[in-house]
Amino acid sequence: MPAAQGTFPGRPARPAEGAAGRLSPTVNFALRIGFYCVLCLVCSALAAVACLLVNGGRTVKNMRIIRAVVRTFKYFFGLRFEVKGLENFKVEGPAIIVSNHQSVLDMMGLMEVLPDNCVQVGKKELMYMGSVGLIIYLGGVIFINRKSTSSAKMVMSEVAKTMVAENVKVWVYPEGTRNCTGDLLPFKKGAFHLAIQAQVPVIPVVYSSFTSFYNPKTKLFTSGKIKVEVLPPIETKGLTPDDVTDLTDRCFSTMRETLFRLSGRPSQAKDSS
Numbered sequence: 663m664p665a666a667q668g669t670f671p672g673r674p675a676r677p678a679e680g681a682a683g684r685l686s687p688t689v690n691f692a693l694r695i696g697f698y699c700v701l702c703l704v705c706s707a708l709a710a711v712a713c714l715l716v717n718g719g720r721t722v723k724n725m726r727i728i729r730a731v732v733r734t735f736k737y738f739f740g741l742r743f744e745v746k747g748l749e750n751f752k753v754e755g756p757a758i759i760v761s762n763h764q765s766v767l768d769m770m771g772l773m774e775v776l777p778d779n780c781v782q783v784g785k786k787e788l789m790y791m792g793s794v795g796l797i798i799y800l801g802g803v804i805f806i807n808r809k810s811t812s813s814a815k816m817v818m819s820e821v822a823k824t825m826v827a828e829n830v831k832v833w834v835y836p837e838g839t840r841n842c843t844g845d846l847l848p849f850k851k852g853a854f855h856l857a858i859q860a861q862v863p864v865i866p867v868v869y870s871s872f873t874s875f876y877n878p879k880t881k882l883f884t885s886g887k888i889k890v891e892v893l894p895p896i897e898t899k900g901l902t903p904d905d906v907t908d909l910t911d912r913c914f915s916t917m918r919e920t921l922f923r924l925s926g927r928p929s930q931a932k933d934s935s
């Protein structure tokens with residue numbers, strides 16, 4: 663059952679609550695994020711055992727188990743997803759999926775739509791998050807060192823070869839970091855180099871802004887609805903490295919327009935605010 667707005671599920675009143683029995687926003691935020699972390703750590707440990715028993719080691723097949731577990735998380739936080747365009751994932755063979763990245767909560771949105779045979783690109787620091795690192799490793803996530811452009815590029819070039827050979831889709835957050843401002847950061851070009859090197863389509867996925875229900879700066883975290891749209895694939899057959907910038911810009915403006923539309927913000931695609 664979804665958590666009531668502004669309260670923590672099933673917890674008795676404590677002194678930090680005001681006369682009205684409501685938690686202060688800071689305490690409420692900390693409890694809900696803390697609960698999310700504990701949920702992730704505990705479920706990762708259990709799912710890791712299941713992954714090892716069922717699939718025996720690091721493989722993209724484990725993503726099915728991870729997806730099934732993470733899809734239950736939304737009920738604890740009163741989050742609802744409204745998904746459109748899932749048919750756009752049904753392309754023959756591999757593809758690069760690019761999406762906006764707002765928060766650690768994105769993992770719920772990711773798993774809500776994740777197609778089969780799809781791994782994500784993540785920063786290598788994620789490996790050190792205890793059982794969460796282990797489950798991410800077992801799921802086949804590709805780790806890059808963001809402090810070293812040359813090694814990140816080398817890993818991505820390797821991925822361009824293996825994703826075609828193994829028929830795997832790759833999910834990249836082209837902003838390269840979390841950004842919860844309701845807008846997009848400029849895109850890094852790795853995902854688009856990868857798509858052109860492998861000659862596979864780019865499928866943009868856009869999540870509406872979380873700012874109405876989640877804002878770490880103002881300690882806001884209530885229940886809410888997230889609109890998700892999978893956009894039509896953008897073909898890259900015949901494109902060369904010279905086309906990377908154009909492809910990046912095209913994806914960026916399509917996704918920014920979609921983000922504003924889904925978030926009910928007046929279209930200001932040319933405005934950088």
Ligand SMILES: CCCCCC/C=C\CCCCCCCCCC(=O)SCCNC(=O)CCNC(=O)[C@H](O)C(C)(C)COP(=O)(O)OP(=O)(O)OC[C@H]1O[C@@H](n2cnc3c(N)ncnc32)[C@H](O)[C@@H]1OP(=O)(O)O
Binds near residue numbers: 731763808836839
């Ligand atoms: C069961 C319960 C479990 C519960 C918990 C778990 C829940 C779910 C588990 C599974 C989910 C796991 C998901 C993990 C998600 C993780 C999210 C992240 O970590 S996001 C952060 C990491 N990702 C990225 O950074 C990706 C985007 N970044 C890029 O693509 C970058 O371009 C780069 C990393 C490849 C390089 O970045 P940087 O060093 O900053 O350099 P740039 O300025 O971007 O590029 C420099 C020039 O190089 C050119 N370039 C880039 N890539 C290539 C390439 N492959 N080939 C050739 N050239 C390349 C680029 O164009 C630049 O040149 P310029 O002349 O300026 O154009």
Ligand SMILES: CCCCCCCC/C=C\CCCCCCCC(=O)OC[C@@H](O)COP(=O)(O)O
Binds near residue numbers: 698766768791841
């Ligand atoms: C023994 C060590 C224990 C460590 C405990 C850590 C507890 C964390 C537990 C659960 C958190 C769940 C997170 C799920 C995966 C989150 C992926 C994510 O969103 O990473 C952020 C990354 O994309 C961008 O990083 P930055 O915005 O650049 O930073």
